[in-house]
Amino acid sequence: MFDVFKIAGRNLSRYRRRTVLTLLLIVIGMVAVLLFMSVTGSFKDMMVGQITDSVLGHLEVHRKGYVASIDNLPLNLNLKPQAVTRIEEALKQIDAVQTWSPRVKFGGMYSNYAETTAIRINGVDPAREAATTPLLPGRIAEGRKGGSLVGKGEILIPLLLARGMKTNVGDTVVIVATNRDGSVNGKNFVVRGVLESISGPGGRDGYIHIDDARELLRMNEPEVSEIAIRLKNPALLDQTEARLRQALEGQTNKEGKPMLEVHSWADLSPFANLARMIDLMTVFIKVVLVSIVLVSVMNVMVMAVYERIREIGTIAAIGTPPRRILALFLGEGLLLGVIGTALGTAVSLALIYALNAWKLHFTFGQQQDLVLAPQIGVAQVVTIAAMVVGVALLASLQPAWKASRLDPIEALRHV
Amino acid sequence: MSLVKAQGLSKTYRAGDVEVQAVKSADFVIEPASFVAFVGPSGSGKSTLLNLIGCLDHPTSGTLTVLDTDISTLDRRASAHFRGRNIGFIFQDFNLVPVLTAYENIEYPLIMVQEWPAAKRREQVTRLLKAVGMEGQADKRPDQMSGGQKQRVAVARALVSNARLVLADEPTANLDHDTAYRIIDLMKKMRDEFGTTFVFSTHDPKIMSEAEVTFTLEDGRVVSTTDKREAAHV
Numbered sequence: 001m002f003d004v005f006k007i008a009g010r011n012l013s014r015y016r017r018r019t020v021l022t023l024l025l026i027v028i029g030m031v032a033v034l035l036f037m038s039v040t041g042s043f044k045d046m047m048v049g050q051i052t053d054s055v056l057g058h059l060e061v062h063r064k065g066y067v068a069s070i071d072n073l074p075l076n077l078n079l080k081p082q083a084v085t086r087i088e089e090a091l092k093q094i095d096a097v098q099t100w101s102p103r104v105k106f107g108g109m110y111s112n113y114a115e116t117t118a119i120r121i122n123g124v125d126p127a128r129e130a131a132t133t134p135l136l137p138g139r140i141a142e143g144r145k146g147g148s149l150v151g152k153g154e155i156l157i158p159l160l161l162a163r164g165m166k167t168n169v170g171d172t173v174v175i176v177a178t179n180r181d182g183s184v185n186g187k188n189f190v191v192r193g194v195l196e197s198i199s200g201p202g203g204r205d206g207y208i209h210i211d212d213a214r215e216l217l218r219m220n221e222p223e224v225s226e227i228a229i230r231l232k233n234p235a236l237l238d239q240t241e242a243r244l245r246q247a248l249e250g251q252t253n254k255e256g257k258p259m260l261e262v263h264s265w266a267d268l269s270p271f272a273n274l275a276r277m278i279d280l281m282t283v284f285i286k287v288v289l290v291s292i293v294l295v296s297v298m299n300v301m302v303m304a305v306y307e308r309i310r311e312i313g314t315i316a317a318i319g320t321p322p323r324r325i326l327a328l329f330l331g332e333g334l335l336l337g338v339i340g341t342a343l344g345t346a347v348s349l350a351l352i353y354a355l356n357a358w359k360l361h362f363t364f365g366q367q368q369d370l371v372l373a374p375q376i377g378v379a380q381v382v383t384i385a386a387m388v389v390g391v392a393l394l395a396s397l398q399p400a401w402k403a404s405r406l407d408p409i410e411a412l413r414h415v
Numbered sequence: 416m417s418l419v420k421a422q423g424l425s426k427t428y429r430a431g432d433v434e435v436q437a438v439k440s441a442d443f444v445i446e447p448a449s450f451v452a453f454v455g456p457s458g459s460g461k462s463t464l465l466n467l468i469g470c471l472d473h474p475t476s477g478t479l480t481v482l483d484t485d486i487s488t489l490d491r492r493a494s495a496h497f498r499g500r501n502i503g504f505i506f507q508d509f510n511l512v513p514v515l516t517a518y519e520n521i522e523y524p525l526i527m528v529q530e531w532p533a534a535k536r537r538e539q540v541t542r543l544l545k546a547v548g549m550e551g552q553a554d555k556r557p558d559q560m561s562g563g564q565k566q567r568v569a570v571a572r573a574l575v576s577n578a579r580l581v582l583a584d585e586p587t588a589n590l591d592h593d594t595a596y597r598i599i600d601l602m603k604k605m606r607d608e609f610g611t612t613f614v615f616s617t618h619d620p621k622i623m624s625e626a627e628v629t630f631t632l633e634d635g636r637v638v639s640t641t642d643k644r645e646a647a648h649v
Contacts (some may be wrong), residue, residue, distance in 0.1 A: 010514040314510040318473060318526045318572070319499020321492065328527070330647040408471050414508070 003323065008294035008331030018300055023340045025296045026388060029289040030344025031351065033384055036285050038352050038374035040278045046370070047271055050198055054135035055205075056265045057228030058237055059102065059244065061087050064253075064261050067224070067268070073107045073120065076179040078223035083259065085250065087227055090247040094241040098232045101125060101132035105225040109330040110206070112165050119161060120205045121175060123213020128152050132230045136195075136207075143169040143193025149207070154192035156207040162194040169193060175208070179217040187216045195243070204384070237264055244296075286384075290391050293340075297333050297395035304332065305399045312403050313411025326404035333396025337389040342386070345381055352376060417469055418612050419445035423477035427464050430509050437463040439560050439635040445628070448577070450646075451614045452626030459632040461616035462584055468614065469582045470494040482579060483638055489609055499528035503573025503611075504541055505583035511557040511572075513574065517564075518544065518553040521571045543571040543572040547601060547606060557631060563594035574609060581605075583615035599625045 006223060012019045029242040052058050066077040079087070084102060091097050104123035109116050122129075126149035138150055141159060143332055151155050155175065166174060169191050188207060197204070214222060231240055245262045253259045266272035305312070312325060352374050360372040426438040438460045445451050445468075453461045466472040470486045471494070479486050482501055489497055498504075503514040511520045522540045525531040525625060535648055545548045549565040557565055564635060573581045583602070588593035602613045617623050629632070 007512075007515070007526070014514045021438060085433075186626075210545050255542075261491055310510065311512060314504075314506065315512075315523070316495065316525060317469070317498065317503070319495050319497075319506050319576075321495050321499070322526075324527050412510075 001327070003325055005331050005335065008328055008335055010330075011308075011332055015300075015304075017232075018303070018337070022296045022300045022336055023343060025292055026340025026392075027176075027344040027347060029292040030126050030384065030388060031348045033282075033285055033289045034345070034348035034376055034381065035351055035374070037380055037384075038376040039284055039355075039372065040282065041376065041380075042372070042374045043280050047273065048265070048375075050135065050186075050232065051269050052230075053273055054133050054139055054182075054198060056268055057132050058231045058265055059229040059241055060263050060265075060268060060292040061229070061244070061248065062225070062258055062261055062263070063246040067261065067263055070268075073105050073225070075106060076364060078104070078180075079260075080223060081162060081221050081229070084224050084227070085249065086251055087260065089361045091227075093247065094240060094243055096231050096233065096236045096243075098238075099128065099131045101128040102210065102227050103129070104217070104219075104223065106177055106213065106217060107247045108175045108216075109157050110161065110165065110168050111176065111344065112171065113174070115390075117161065117165060118269065119157075119175070119179070120208045121213065122207050123210040123216075124150070124207055125210050129207070129228075131266075132228050133169035134230075136323070139195045139198070140193040141196040143191070145193070150192055150209055152209045152212055154209070155187060155189035156193045156195050157191055158195050159197050160193075161206070162206060167191055167194075175206075175216060177216050183218065185216055185218055187212065195258055211240050269316065275414045286387070289384075290387065291337075293337070293388050293391045294395045295388065297336055297392045298399065301329060301333050301396045303392055305329065305403045308403075309406065309411045309414040310407055312406050313408045315413065316406060317406040317412060321325050322404040326400045329400030329403050330393060330396050332391050333400070334389065337392025337398075339389045340392070341385040345385060348381075351389070364410040396408060416447065416613050416617070417444045417480075418447045418449075418482060418544075419443075419475065419614075420480045422468075422479075424464075424467065424474050425476045426460075426467060427475045428461075428478050433570050437635055441635075443630055443637055443640065445612060445614060447612055448606060448610045449612055450603055450625075450627045451612070452623045452629045453614070453616045453632060454623040454626075455620060455632035456618060460635040461618075461632055463635075464632070465582050465614065465616055467537060469504065470498050488640075492569070499524070499576065503576070503578035503581040503584045504571045505566070505581060507564070507585040507588045509557070509569050511565055511568060513557050516554050516556055517549055517560065517568045521575050522570050524572060524576045539575055540571075543575050543621075545576075546605065547571045552607070555588055560592050561594075562599060566590060566594075566598050567601060570598070570605060574605055574611060577609075578611060580612045580614065583613065585633050586615055587617065587618060587619065593600065595619070596625075604606045 020256055022240060062078050063077045090146050091100055101124060106121055108119055108121050110119040114299045130149045137145060171191045173191060174188055178184050231237060241262055241264050247260060248260045248262065315325065355372060355374050361369050362372055419439050421443050424438055426434045426439040428437055453464055455461055463487050467474055468481060469487060484497060488526055512523060515523065521543055522536055524537045544553055547566065547570055549567050552564060587598055590598060605611060606613050623629055627643050630637050631639040
């Protein structure tokens with residue numbers, strides 16, 4: 001078979017310009033797809049990482065109906081301590097779960113004694129929140145970064161609020177909130193730090209200690225608004241979500257209806273739509289690549305068969321079995337695919353390396369000075385390469401089949 | 416014992432609504448290691464007869480036995496297999512693969528048809544290159560060879576898989592007279608050296624006189640047979 005490939009290679013060399021142009025098309029297609037996938041994939045991973053690792057976590061558990069009215073941060077839909085215990089027991093049984101963080105969320109008024117504005121507050125256990133959203137401490141743009149994320153009596157405020165309210169680290173501010181019974185309470189906090197903004201949900205959230213939140217809301221028992229969960233491997237998100245949902249479906253209310261709901265970050269963040277758009281565009285550009293390879297290789301192979309009809313007649317006359325003639329032409333298409341893939345991969349990897357070395361900076365939404373760091377996985381490269389080679393082979397099939405079925409006498413008469 | 420035997424051999428083509436009887440009730444026998452020519456004007460049926468003998472086509476009626484095989488029983492795949500094992504072809508236009516060297520063109524049937532191992536191929540191709548006097552031109556491609564050299568390579572290619580029968584359709588038509596005689600001499604030499612039967616077609620009277628057995632065709636019929644060997648015996 002190696003000898004057949006050798007002859008196929010020689011045949012490709014007889015129309016050098018045409019072969020080079022076809023290879024060029026395959027290379028350009030490969031580079032377009034791999035670069036697009038690496039850049040958008042890295043951008044998507046970075047944004048998803050920002051969202052999951054600094055705000056949402058990978059999964060969240062709420063009481064049924066909480067997410068539907070999440071804009072109001074309803075206090076009457078908090079999880080009771082018994083429910084929290086049962087959720088935590090379920091989480092302990094799932095190996096894919098790395099850690100979790102209970103949160104008390106509410107809307108309040110933020111005052112610097114001169115001006116007042118609305119704020120969304122997250123009451124968190126500092127250690128568990130830092131473990132669940134490990135990028136959150138890194139978002140502290142001003143203030144003390146080391147040690148506990150936020151202590152009792154301290155508050156982390158978003159950058160937009162700090163600028164708008166002219167608040168600095170160390171200032172004392174007041175948070176006023178209405179609890180579930182409608183009574184209003186206030187508490188002083190010292191600004192511990194200023195959080196730089198990110199796009200999406202949580203970009204305007206402040207953080208206080210969970211005990212302060214419960215005190216402010218005058219809770220009689222340690223209720224929780226949500227439990228944010230971090231997974232060991234984000235790739236197992238869907239399986240883990242399904243498993244957790246299954247584990248919690250037995251938790252029902254008095255009417256026997258499910259009491260809890262599990263959401264992934266994608267359910268909670270508008271960026272998920274952008275991520276889906278990126279995935280859709282990747283599919284589209286793959287279809288374009290398939291079309292380029294299909295049309296260019298098929299064109300070359302149809303021409304090759306047409307121009308070599310007498311030659312095919314000769315090799316058929318001397319006794320070459322039809323399957324060998326088929327293999328010869330399939331070999332030519334396969335070689336085009338393999339060489340194009342190899343060159344395309346090499347050029348793409350070189351460009352990805354160059355982009356990483358170049359360190360392109362860009363701005364996305366509230367986030368500035370992001371560094372473009374395109375990455376591509378071996379599995380992605382192998383998948384695209386296999387797709388291109390497969391399509392090249394497929395494109396050669398019809399011309400190769402036609403060549404193998406030619407009648408030697410007719411072919412030898414061809415002018 | 417006959418190598419090729421035809422009895423009442425006919426071949427009819429359909430060209431649109433018109434039936435063309437290219438070969439009409441031909442009877443002939445070709446013996447092993449003979450040097451045979453089918454002669455006649457254009458359209459007399461020479462090429463059709465060679466195609467039938469070469470298992471490239473099937474007779475419409477009559478029987479044709481080649482190497483004890485009734486060729487009308489062979490399907491497409493079996494025909495290809497039979498040709499690859501037993502029959503060599505030489506074409507008027509040489510029909511060498513342009514991107515391959517002389518060596519590779521001769522080696523081609525051993526790779527594509529017979530799948531010989533590399534060492535055995537090398538030995539056989541070298542032997543044939545030497546036999547046709549092309550040992551110094553092994554690396555030349557067809558566009559670097561003269562017509563005579565190309566036909567020498569074609570002769571070697573026809574013989575390389577130890578064919579017992581070589582069919583040559585107007586092998587000298589594209590060559591000048593001197594070269595044509597040299598190719599005919601080469602074919603005879605190969606017949607003597609390898610014991611291969613050579614059957615060729617021609618309409619050149621000087622070339623046809625080189626054949627030992629001549630079948631003259633007119634309008635699809637074998638109208639006369641000349642056997643110089645019988646004459647020599649007498």
